[in-house]
Amino acid sequence: MSGVPEMANAGAAGRSVAALRRTSGQVVLHLILAGIFLCLALAPFLFGDVRSQQVAARICVFIVLVASYDLLIGYTGIVSFAHTMFFGFGAYGAAMTLRAWGPGWDAILIGGAAGVLAAFVLAALIGLLSLRVKAIFFAMVTLAAASVMMVLASQLSDLTGGEDGITYRVPGLLKPATKLLTDADGKVVRLFGVALNGKIAAYYFVFLSCLVLFGVMLRIVASPLGTVLQAIRENELRAEAIGYRVVAYRTAVFCLAAVLAALAGIVWAVWLKYTGPDTALSFAIMIDVLLMVVIGGMGTMTGAVIGVTVMSLAQYYLKDLMQAGADATAALPLIPDLLNPDRWLLWLGILFILLVYFFPAGIAGTLLKKDR
Amino acid sequence: MIVIAPHSLTTEDLTIRFGGHSAVNAVSCGFSPGELTVIVGPNGAGKTTYFNLISGQLPPSEGRIFKGDLDITRLSPSARAKAGIGRAFQLTSLFPRLSVLENVRLAVQARAGLGPRLLQKVSRFTQTWEAADRHLEATRLTDVAYLPAAALSHGDQRKLEVALLLAMQPDIFMFDEPTAGMSVDEAPLILELIENIRKDGAKTILLVEHKMDVVRALADRIIVLHNGELVADGKPDDVIALPIVREIYLGIPAEDVA
Ligand SMILES: Nc1ncnc2c1ncn2[C@@H]1O[C@H](COP(=O)(O)OP(=O)(O)OP(=O)(O)O)[C@@H](O)[C@H]1O
Ligand SMILES: [Mg+2]
Numbered sequence: 001m002s003g004v005p006e007m008a009n010a011g012a013a014g015r016s017v018a019a020l021r022r023t024s025g026q027v028v029l030h031l032i033l034a035g036i037f038l039c040l041a042l043a044p045f046l047f048g049d050v051r052s053q054q055v056a057a058r059i060c061v062f063i064v065l066v067a068s069y070d071l072l073i074g075y076t077g078i079v080s081f082a083h084t085m086f087f088g089f090g091a092y093g094a095a096m097t098l099r100a101w102g103p104g105w106d107a108i109l110i111g112g113a114a115g116v117l118a119a120f121v122l123a124a125l126i127g128l129l130s131l132r133v134k135a136i137f138f139a140m141v142t143l144a145a146a147s148v149m150m151v152l153a154s155q156l157s158d159l160t161g162g163e164d165g166i167t168y169r170v171p172g173l174l175k176p177a178t179k180l181l182t183d184a185d186g187k188v189v190r191l192f193g194v195a196l197n198g199k200i201a202a203y204y205f206v207f208l209s210c211l212v213l214f215g216v217m218l219r220i221v222a223s224p225l226g227t228v229l230q231a232i233r234e235n236e237l238r239a240e241a242i243g244y245r246v247v248a249y250r251t252a253v254f255c256l257a258a259v260l261a262a263l264a265g266i267v268w269a270v271w272l273k274y275t276g277p278d279t280a281l282s283f284a285i286m287i288d289v290l291l292m293v294v295i296g297g298m299g300t301m302t303g304a305v306i307g308v309t310v311m312s313l314a315q316y317y318l319k320d321l322m323q324a325g326a327d328a329t330a331a332l333p334l335i336p337d338l339l340n341p342d343r344w345l346l347w348l349g350i351l352f353i354l355l356v357y358f359f360p361a362g363i364a365g366t367l368l369k370k371d372r
Numbered sequence: 373m374i375v376i377a378p379h380s381l382t383t384e385d386l387t388i389r390f391g392g393h394s395a396v397n398a399v400s401c402g403f404s405p406g407e408l409t410v411i412v413g414p415n416g417a418g419k420t421t422y423f424n425l426i427s428g429q430l431p432p433s434e435g436r437i438f439k440g441d442l443d444i445t446r447l448s449p450s451a452r453a454k455a456g457i458g459r460a461f462q463l464t465s466l467f468p469r470l471s472v473l474e475n476v477r478l479a480v481q482a483r484a485g486l487g488p489r490l491l492q493k494v495s496r497f498t499q500t501w502e503a504a505d506r507h508l509e510a511t512r513l514t515d516v517a518y519l520p521a522a523a524l525s526h527g528d529q530r531k532l533e534v535a536l537l538l539a540m541q542p543d544i545f546m547f548d549e550p551t552a553g554m555s556v557d558e559a560p561l562i563l564e565l566i567e568n569i570r571k572d573g574a575k576t577i578l579l580v581e582h583k584m585d586v587v588r589a590l591a592d593r594i595i596v597l598h599n600g601e602l603v604a605d606g607k608p609d610d611v612i613a614l615p616i617v618r619e620i621y622l623g624i625p626a627e628d629v630a
Contacts (some may be wrong), residue, residue, distance in 0.1 A: 015585070223488040223499065224481050227470075231478050234467035241427060242540055243453035243482035252488075284584075 001263035002018070021105050033302055038311050040207060044200050045192050053203055055316045060210040061268045066292045067217050067304035068260035074298030075221060076253050077233035079135055082126070082142035083285055085149045086258040088281035089119040090265025095275035096159060097170040105171050116259055123258035127251030146286070153281055165276020174202040174270065202271060204270030209267045213260060214305075221301050230252055230299070288315075295355050297362020306363045314351060319344045378440070380405045380576040381435050381457075381544050386425055386435035395421040397600035398435070398489040405543070408570050408577040410587045410608075412617075413597035416601075422597065423546050427459045428452045431521070439544070453482070458542030462549050464529045469524035472513055472532055475521050477504040479539035504539065512561060527558045534562055536606045538569075545569055546578045551586070559586075566590065588612075 022030075036059075039046060043056035065087055072078040093115020094108050101107040122145070130141045153160045162168065172178055178198030181189035188195045220226055231239040232246055240246045269275045278284070288311065296307025319341040326339040359366040379402035386399045394419045403409055411419050424430040426437055428449035436445045439455050447455065467475050477494075480503045483486060494500075508514045511531045516524060521532060534550055547566065549560040562585060568592075569575050581587050587594065587608065594611040596604035604611050611617055 163423060219493070220490050222493045222495075223490045224486045224492070224494055225488060227474060227478055227481070228487045230470060230474075231467050234469055235465060237429070238461075238465045238467065239478075239537070240449045241429070241453060241459065241461075242479045242536060243450050244487055245448065245450045249487070256490075 001123055020221060023368075023370060025367040028365040029364055030300065033305055035107065036305055043207075044203050046193050048194065051316070053199070055312055056253060057203060057206045057271050059312050060206050061264050061271070061303050062289075062292065062308040062312065064213045064217075064264040064267075065212045065261055066289050066296070066308050067214055067301055068257045068264070069289050070293050070296075070298060070301060070304050071217065071220070071229070071253055071257045071260075073293060074300065074303070075226065075229040075233060076250060077135075078131075078250060078254060079139045079256070080142040080257075081139060081283075082146045083147075083257070083261055083289060084281060084283070084285040085142075085146040086119040086123065086261040087265040087285070088149065089122075089258075090115040090262030091269040091275045091280035092153070092160060092166075092265075093118065093262070094266045094269040095166045095168060095337070098170065098269075099166050103169040103171050108171070108266065112263075114268065117261035119258040120255050123255040124251065128247075131250040132247055132318070146283070150277065150281055150283075153277055158275055161276065165274055165279070167274045170202070170270055172198070174198050174205060176202075198290060200224040206267055206271050210264070217260065218301055226247075227254075233299070273309040291352065292363075295352065295359075295362060297359070297365025297368070300362065300364040303362045303364035310355070310363070314348055318348060318351075322347065379403060379438075380440055381426070381578075382438040383422075383426065383438045384438070386422070386437065387433050388425055389433045390457075394600045396425060396597075399597070399600075399602045400435075401595060401602060401605065403576045403578060405576050406570070406573045407592050408566070408579060408590055409593045409595060410588065410591040411578060411580045411595050411597060412582070417597040418600040419597055420433055420548055421600075423459055423548055424577070424579070426452075426544075427457055453540060453542070456543035457546070458537050458540040458544065459546035459547060460533045460537040460550060462552065464533050466521040466529060466532055469520050472521055472524065473504055473517040474509065475532055476513075476535050476539050477485050477501065477506050479536045480504050483539065483541050504612070507535045507539045509525060510538065510565065511533070518596065527554050530554050531558070531562070534565060538565065543574070544576045544578070548580045549582065550579070551581075551583070563590065584612075596626070 007089040040056055040060060043053060047053065047056070065083070069080075069083045072080055072083070090112060094112045096110025097107040099116070100106075101111075125147060126141060130138050154162050156162075159162075169175075174196040176306055178201065179188040180198070180201055183189050188197055190196065194200070221229075228239065228244055228249055231244065234250055236246050268280065272279055291308035292311050293304065294307070295310055296303030296305065322339045322341045322344055326336040326341070329335040329339065355363070361369060381403040382401070382402050385395055387394060388396050398537055399422060410542055411422070412522060413419050416527070425432050428444075428447060428451075428490075432445065436443060438444065439452070439457060442455065444452050444457070446454060467478065479495070480500050484500060486497060486500065505514070505517075508517055511534060513528060513531055513535060516528060522530065524532060530550065530553065534547070534551065537545060537547070547564075550562050550566070554562065566577065566579065567590065570577055570592075579590065581590075591608045593606065594604070594608050596611060596614075596617055598616075604614050
């Protein structure tokens with residue numbers, strides 16, 4: 001590979017120049033992404049309240065979950081309904097060990113690793129046994145596996161806490177009472193008025209873990225493997241004919257996505273200090289993931305960031321917004337009634353329909369396609 | 373007496389049945405390096421099916437396939453591609469939403485065995501890009517390199533189909549009507565590319581072609597398939613002169629020729 005470095009560099013430079021010719025859609029997309037990144041990176045300092053931090057942490061974790069799902073559905077064209085199951089493996093692995101061993105990084109590491117390993121093994125089994133068959137059959141197998149896991153989780157309540165889930169404590173560093181920095185009087189140091197306590201540490205544990213995982217995925221889609229995955233999505237027969245073992249690649253990406261989802265699950269379990277079916281296993285989460293990937297744009301990676309952000313903001317704040325709207329229009333007929341927060345699901349549905357109508361390829365996908 | 377070179381590709385009693393119908397029926401034939409064999413036969417004769425059997429898209433009902441001494445009958449299409457068997461499709465089969473350059477680069481990358489690399493950026497593999505650029509130049513597709521394959525004209529899609537095969541750098545090249553539907557000024561380029569592969573001398577070329585002038589100009593040997601059976605095999609002039617060929621292929625009744 002060390003042949004003619006000068007020429008090689010010239011070639012690479014030429015290509016990046018071609019890549020630099022950005023369309024207006026791309027510029028808009030990158031501005032949005034930069035905005036989201038800044039908000040997430042500075043969330044504890046920008047938004048003081050507990051709820052906003054919860055939203056920010058959820059956005060971080062779900063970006064990883066949705067992006068790893070995009071590797072499957074958007075890049076490779078694999079439809080799976082078992083993605084939250086793998087997420088749950090990571091979360092429950094860490095949660096059960098934290099409860100059994102008490103708060104400690106060893107519990108997170110070992111329990112999380114066990115969850116990741118379980119996710120990997122099960123993904124490999126499902127993949128090898130059924131990725132050869134028709135896509136619809138594969139989707140059914142994942143659905144069945146996920147249902148079985150749900151039942152198991154609720155039946156094995158000694159281990160999993162059943163429907164109630166598990167609460168546990170996390171390592172001292174991440175506890176709100178922990179002072180990261182103290183001044184001369186032993187009081188916690190404040191930066192821009194925000195106390196540098198364990199809550200901040202917990203948030204940045206989430207943020208940085210997710211940043212690394214998302215970075216890994218960005219690298220994967222820009223790698224030779226990333227192109228092969230797209231080739232399989234585009235034309236399986238030809239991908240095989242030019243020398244790619246389609247079944248092996250499909251299985252590999254299925255395992256990879258499962259591992260990434262499980263890792264996201266660990267982070268989520270550590271942040272929440274609670275793991276149960278509703279936070280880490282339910283089909284409601286799977287549906288959220290599907291909606292997020294569609295709204296953001298399949299096969300784009302950046303779509304995960306946008307889809308998750310839009311949807312999480314809507315899920316957390318639409319009710320508030322409607323309440324404000326209803327109050328403001330209280331004097332008018334009909335409108336306050338329509339804006340009644342109880343109707344928030346209706347408005348969420350309308351929002352989805354509008355988004356899908358105006359951004360048929362998802363927000364990121366449509367922006368990327370837009371010319372100049 | 374001609375010294376017969378060791379065959380680079382052999383099919384032994386190769387047969388495939390769809391229901392009761394034998395689309396390819398007990399075809400035994402060997403192909404040698406440096407030889408360009410044109411396969412002719414009327415529509416539905418089994419030419420494409422014969423290719424599908426050799427490159428592995430269809431499993432044979434009976435018979436065996438050898439690449440040199442290696443029995444490849446049970447290998448997957450990708451394993452056969454890695455073993456050096458490459459083919460272009462009669463019905464254009466591309467990666468529609470990927471750029472022309474990416475299409476070709478995928479084939480180059482497969483050949484180099486880089487597919488499983490997942491933590492290095494594609495931009496680092498400069499040799500892959502350069503090879504892809506060369507194949508695009510050879511097929512005159514450089515100008516459309518950054519367009520999605522689906523946006524190309526029919527002629528350019530056919531060229532890309534051939535570019536993918538070239539990029540695989542196989543030992544055995546199988547072309548299935550590569551110039552079909554191409555305009556008269558585009559076809560010569562493809563024929564010239566095939567001619568260049570032949571000049572290499574070490575490659576085995578199988579070409580399905582209907583146009584008689586092309587067949588005459590390129591063929592070292594012609595084999596005739598009819599109803600799935602191999603009915604004639606020999607030097608171009610000899611085969612074209614055979615009554616059975618005139619009858620089944622050119623539609624001239626045997627008695628008119630006799
Ligand atoms: N997958 C399949 N299932 C059933 N029948 C098939 C299949 N593939 C091919 N056939 C049949 O096999 C016969 C040979 O078809 P093939 O495509 O090989 O012909 P061909 O010689 O390539 O014809 P053409 O010149 O039209 O391309 C046809 O009767 C076709 O209908
Ligand atoms: Mg055919």
